Amino acid sequence: MAHILLPTDFSENSLKAARYAVQLFGAKGNTFTLLNTYMMPRGAASTMWSIDDLLAKESHEGVELFTAKLREDALLEDADLVAACEHGDLPNVVQRSIDDPDPPSLVVMGTQGASGLKEVLLGSNTADVIKRGGVPVLAVPLDTPNKIPERILLADDGGPVDPHATKILLDIARASKAHIMVVRVATPANEGEDASGDSAYATLLGDIPTSYHYISGDNAYAALKELADKSKVDIMVVLHRQRGLFEQLFHRSTATKLAMHTHIPMLVLQQAKD
Numbered sequence: 001m002a003h004i005l006l007p008t009d010f011s012e013n014s015l016k017a018a019r020y021a022v023q024l025f026g027a028k029g030n031t032f033t034l035l036n037t038y039m040m041p042r043g044a045a046s047t048m049w050s051i052d053d054l055l056a057k058e059s060h061e062g063v064e065l066f067t068a069k070l071r072e073d074a075l076l077e078d079a080d081l082v083a084a085c086e087h088g089d090l091p092n093v094v095q096r097s098i099d100d101p102d103p104p105s106l107v108v109m110g111t112q113g114a115s116g117l118k119e120v121l122l123g124s125n126t127a128d129v130i131k132r133g134g135v136p137v138l139a140v141p142l143d144t145p146n147k148i149p150e151r152i153l154l155a156d157d158g159g160p161v162d163p164h165a166t167k168i169l170l171d172i173a174r175a176s177k178a179h180i181m182v183v184r185v186a187t188p189a190n191e192g193e194d195a196s197g198d199s200a201y202a203t204l205l206g207d208i209p210t211s212y213h214y215i216s217g218d219n220a221y222a223a224l225k226e227l228a229d230k231s232k233v234d235i236m237v238v239l240h241r242q243r244g245l246f247e248q249l250f251h252r253s254t255a256t257k258l259a260m261h262t263h264i265p266m267l268v269l270q271q272a273k274d
Contacts, residue, residue, distance in 0.1 A: 002171060003031045005104035007090055010062045013110030017140040018070055021108040027079035034083050036063045037090045059085040094133035106168050108138045130240055130268050136168045140265045148176045149234035155224060156184045161200040165269045169237055179209040181231060186216035228264060236264050241271040
């Protein structure tokens with residue numbers, strides 16, 4: 001059983017991401033929490049307490065309408081949907097949720113277009129949730145086909161992997177019977193190493209259909225992008241660790257060089273601090 005957190009700003013993007021999440025995990029046996037966060041604008045005077053009350057009211061009304069819209073799908077008839085409104089910015093709210101009795105297994109968020117995805121991955125709420133939330137995040141582009149994944153690309157930087165970090169990936173792969181392509185990404189520390197024999201994922205993936213690949217070059221991101229294109233990948237997976245592959249791929253200084261696949265969802269796993 002998984003607990004999927006679905007942040008929403010009531011947009012079509014977040015609605016599409018919510019539908020994708022239910023399609024991916026199935027309605028029965030899983031909990032989907034629709035979350036809207038709100039907070040008073042910075043610099044507002046303390047005497048303007050009514051603004052906070054108004055924001056809370058709009059949040060509750062909006063999330064109720066969003067929940068009703070999501071339930072209109074026959075696919076969601078048996079889904080356990082929970083509506084939630086929280087005061088605060090989204091990354092902090094997600095971080096707080098880790099201590100809940102039933103913490104989220106995954107956060108699923110919508111993105112839009114090439115420029116939208118760059119924004120999301122390079123500095124907005126999704127990037128902040130990835131870096132500070134401590135929960136795996138699945139970023140779903142608006143034009144993602146609503147289908148069960150058949151092929152998953154897992155970028156391997158050669159570092160150690162906490163088995164707990166891969167749990168949600170294993171759940172997705174087993175439920176969808178997807179094939180996982182483990183792709184060793186060359187770094188100065190591992191360049192020239194074999195792509196399969198020493199992979200930390202070899203044991204963790206168990207009986208999941210798996211193949212191993214190796215890419216190198218000056219632009220690891222471009223090489224991953226090309227391989228994802230050629231292999232018709234449905235989900236791309238990156239393990240987020242401090243100063244790890246995620247930081248290399250989506251560093252602000254290289255933002256202008258990125259051309260992310262707007263139709264491929266990206267799952268960012270969370271590696272515990274060493």
